[in-house]
Amino acid sequence: MGLTTTKAPYIEQAVSNGEMYITQPYELYSVENHDTWQRLFQRMQDHWSRYANQRFLDGLDTLCFEPTHVPRLEDVNKFMAPRTGFRAKAVSGFVPAFDFFDCLSRREFPTTITIRDGQSLDYL
Template sequence: MDTAFAKNRYHGAPRAADFTIDQAWETYSADEHDRWDRLFRRQREVTKGRACAAALKAMGTLELSPSGIPHMGRLSDRLEMLTGWRLVPVAELVADEIFFEHLANRRFPAGAFIRPEAEFDYLQEPDIFHDIFGHVPLLANRVFADFMEAYGKGGQRAMRLGQLHNLARLYWYTVEFGLIQEADGLRIYGAGILSSPQETVFALDDASPNRIGFDLKRLMRTKYIIDNFQQTYFVIDSFEALLEACYQDFGNVYAEVKGQPDLDAGDVVAGDRVITRGNLAWFPPEGRKG
């Protein structure tokens, strides 16, 4: 959402009122296309056996591959045929109200720039690799696509009610850092994990983090950290269950959580459905609060 980062290749590019820009696909350099290819090949390997089935299937359906940076218009044509979603290129993170307006109308704002070589392994601001490799495959899943639209509409209401911080936690712990229980075990669907080789392994294999069954009200009370791996991952049983949990009047949910204290990122509390209780060994004691 709305945060300032270092300038990228689109800084100063003309933009519409909704923050969208021309991707200008033909202006990517050979080095930038090669960088996409290397990021894609690496992450495709590390996500084998770790990414959720829906994401892996969609990679093929959408023809995502290490063959240069995707053209968002052509990719949108394929995606729109499946779920009605399109990608709209932006230069940077957009203002909250614009972000929600896009989602509510089945448009996903995707960063058009690709990270510099010096930040190949980690980038704080979401770039085109994070947004397309991480987010786009799940937008091809009809149920998850419906959830994202509902989230956009819910965001518009949360802003009016002054509860955006609670709703932002839902996005963080699902869309960005969510796990799902599949027949063969826990798998990843969150884009923040799927686009990170280190966190892809950490989220499933490390003994440090808690892995707790999804609970909407509990999640909305849980703070998060943005500069490290997650201390807690919330696990959904299915995309259908996630959508059902969020097809309700959040006004009542907000009223209930508003009167309860926030929880730190690594807390385990009574009533949690603990799948794995982490030892938090990765995190120094002074860094265990979110």
């Protein structure tokens, strides 16, 4: 099951406990989660090379994402924080507008940590 969107007991438990801010339990990602990341990353690279502007591509290069596995937020933050002052902050799901903008005011960007299932790659 891993950390698949809508099927992750870790997330369901956090939501049930009223926890909006959580950690990224990297060991819970399944082989399927990493495979889905790899497939999606490869598909997006084709689109990015055709449609993305150079600033986006430069930023993507700076983050040093590995195409073979889900990124660790701590690694993303090592690259992002020194350059932008922002840090990714794991959340259990929907973040109300007030909390979202409060995070941004502290230069924290709320992000979910689940990976959609491999059958939902086209979902926006």
